[in-house]
Amino acid sequence: MGPVENPVNNKEYRIPGEAKEMLKSLASKWEDIDDANSLQVIPLKGAMTNEVFQIKWPTKTQNMSRKVVVRIYGEGVEVFFDRDTEILTFEFMSKQGQGPRLLGRFSNGRIEEFIHARTLSASDLHDPDISALIAAKMKEFHGLEMPGPKDVSLWHRLRNWLKTAKSLCTPEEAKDFRLDSIEDEISLIEKELSGDQSIGFCHNDLQYGNIMIDEETRSITIIDYEYASYNPIAFDIANHFCEMTADYHTDTPHILDYSKYPGLEERQRFLHLYLSSSGGLPSDIELEQLLENVEKYKLASHLFWGLWGIISEHVNEIDFDYMEYARQRFEQYCLRKPALLGSSGTTPDVALTDVAGPGN
Numbered sequence: 001m002g003p004v005e006n007p008v009n010n011k012e013y014r015i016p017g018e019a020k021e022m023l024k025s026l027a028s029k030w031e032d033i034d035d036a037n038s039l040q041v042i043p044l045k046g047a048m049t050n051e052v053f054q055i056k057w058p059t060k061t062q063n064m065s066r067k068v069v070v071r072i073y074g075e076g077v078e079v080f081f082d083r084d085t086e087i088l089t090f091e092f093m094s095k096q097g098q099g100p101r102l103l104g105r106f107s108n109g110r111i112e113e114f115i116h117a118r119t120l121s122a123s124d125l126h127d128p129d130i131s132a133l134i135a136a137k138m139k140e141f142h143g144l145e146m147p148g149p150k151d152v153s154l155w156h157r158l159r160n161w162l163k164t165a166k167s168l169c170t171p172e173e174a175k176d177f178r179l180d181s182i183e184d185e186i187s188l189i190e191k192e193l194s195g196d197q198s199i200g201f202c203h204n205d206l207q208y209g210n211i212m213i214d215e216e217t218r219s220i221t222i223i224d225y226e227y228a229s230y231n232p233i234a235f236d237i238a239n240h241f242c243e244m245t246a247d248y249h250t251d252t253p254h255i256l257d258y259s260k261y262p263g264l265e266e267r268q269r270f271l272h273l274y275l276s277s278s279g280g281l282p283s284d285i286e287l288e289q290l291l292e293n294v295e296k297y298k299l300a301s302h303l304f305w306g307l308w309g310i311i312s313e314h315v316n317e318i319d320f321d322y323m324e325y326a327r328q329r330f331e332q333y334c335l336r337k338p339a340l341l342g343s344s345g346t347t348p349d350v351a352l353t354d355v356a357g358p359g360n
Helices: 017-029 083-093 120-126 128-142 154-168 172-177 178-191 232-243 262-277 284-315 322-343
Strands: 041-044 051-058 066-072 102-105 109-113 199-202 211-213 220-222 228-230
Touching: 017 066, 017 102, 051 102, 083 102, 120 128, 128 199, 128 211, 128 220, 128 262, 154 178, 154 228, 154 284, 178 284, 178 322, 199 232, 211 228, 228 232, 232 262, 232 284, 232 322, 262 284, 284 322
Parallel strands: none
Antiparallel strands: 041 051, 051 066, 066 109, 102 109, 199 228, 211 220
């Protein structure tokens, strides 16, 4: 989830000593800073995986300041991704000029360049001009040549998360969410989507808080690569469309509004811009096939974040109703599955449909 600035002074004690020394060392190299020790620490609200702080130093120029970002890795979230891989991805992206530059690493976190751009809001995802920029940036992102094997992670990750969810849940929770039936669901949609797929380097969590825009240059920066991996590009796009239903900065950040899921024309427009952003016009067949694949991968997105919600309830201290969020994602899976998979989507014993929302 994207951080929002919320100034609070005297929070320096939450920055590890090792990080403080690195910050002072960085600041001492900037000639426009009078005192490297006079740093202000501002927690950024809304991050769902790490603690994120903006660090500011006043400069000799009136009303100006130097800024960096400190990210302290969350405890327990390693069940979702490999931290070493995430750090390597961040360093690679930094060298490619894709995100903030890496300024330093300490044992449980890192210091990043402060990007002079604003984080998008929920409504920005529906702005046609901004959405067009996102489509082009996604295409560029998917084309990145990351070091290492280019294996699809989606199905392996879903099964791993299911195993983790089962190990953390109480028997009541496991029964409530019908966890025993989800293995069959994963196998079903994996089989249904096993045809020719375009694979790319995917962000896998492209919600508005992970997208920044420079208002002057109109350039888009994608940040936070914790969940990034090679996957079918249709999954990444489907996940982005699902995130259009969320607003994590309301009094009920866990409640999703599916009336905001993009309509057919909005989806077609996004996909046309995505396919044509690197030159050339996509054929009608190409566009139609991607549109169909994206809608089917929406089911994988619902399972992915449903399992994430169940696990997060047990490992994360952030004030967020993860269980209710998970219920909504599973409910959407059940509602959409018959239309998207048709007769091929029937299994002899699918009890997931009983997960019908609050109070179940």
